Amino acid sequence: MWGRGAGRLIRLSIPLRQALARLSLPVLIAAAFGTMLLGKADAMLAERARIALADALAPFYAAFAEPARAVRDAAEDLQRLLVLREENARLREENEHLRRWQAAALSLEAENAMLRRQLDFVPERAPAFHTARVVADGGGVYARAVLLSVPPEIQVRRGQIALDERGFAGRVTEVGSRSARVLLATDMNSRIPVTLEGSRVRAMLVGTNGARPRLQHWSEGGRPAEGERVVTSAEGVSFPAGLPVGVVRWTEGGVAEVELFARTDRLDVVRLFDFGLGGILPPEAVARPEPRPRR
């Protein structure tokens, strides 16, 4: 292209042009070695040139990104289609397996129903609950407590249990006509009877005003294991058994603490359960008459 253009401009004689054409390759190879030395001598030069080229090509790649992704997706789809057969066979097998389990479950359910009829078993009724919004943190007598906004048509009792969407949060201690205060499990005054779910060992959950309440007074030989689940215990008739509380965490100092499931530091909505339990009510005795008789 070059030689021809030059030849057209300056009328060179044919032998000269041939000689030039023959010379161009060695000259260019020499220039290439020169480029190599230049790149070796000034490493920044190559970097700058690369960056300039990348800058120039960036819009081009951006324009190609979409079709390239389509092609890649199509290739992935193809691969997925190839393994589809295998997966289908596996799923069919698994389905068969699950069907057997379903049959087992149905027969067990039927057997269970039959046995319950024999025993005249009274099922636990599903606990009633109201959902209330947390309107203020802290305040009042306790360091770790939240104030709930409760509509007047909803009856709230002291001793009701507050759970957030994950687990146990606290107990209602004070009730007003439009509000209620919940003492959280993390407060220093909170004492909650708990059971270690695996070993069935009873213990007390003692608040410290910190994020993790401590576990104390477990029975001899029933050392809580790290990561063991902690649920409420029905001892003291204040709580129903089996509400999820948290998991055991041992500190480096050798103190058993419980990492609560409930996020007590950022409660926004809690559910107030009425299990109909009286038991030991939180301190600060009757402020107003109980709206509902005890069972």
Place this chain on the structure above:
Amino acid sequence: MVGRPEPSPGLLRRLDDIARAAFPASSTALLMVLAAGPSGVPGLVPAAALPCIIFWSVFRPGAMPPPAVFLLGLLQDLLTMAPLGTGVVTLLVAHGMAVAWRRFLVRQSFMFVWLAFCAFSAGTALLGWLLTALLAWNLPAPAPALHQAALSAGLYPAFAFVLSRIHGVMRRAEDAP
């Protein structure tokens, strides 16, 4: 194209000629840029550049002059992370050898040309490896060079299939009155 007496070539005709003359180098550059995209295959840029350059050097050397090879080599060095200049030297040497043997290669069957190309790609990879070793003054791992040689040798038939179709179309267009 080769000095055919034409009284007054029309504008379209001239554009056609220019496009035909510029196609090999520009399509090679485009392919290299595409190969440098995020394809996930390492060493794709040199493996795409070499088959195109050898093919056009053998079958249409007029459209792949040494300066174009020089620029393509520079593009390859900038697109890859190879030391600046190694791609230029290797591609120019490969181009020179292909042009020197083209009269012999053009007459051979496809299989033979492919075999010759395998030798070219191995030689190019070896030369590139040597130059890199010389510039860095220690021996780089030979695996990437082998991978690149194998990749470009394996890609050659696909490139040759498409490029020979295009070459045939160009020749027919030139032979048409």
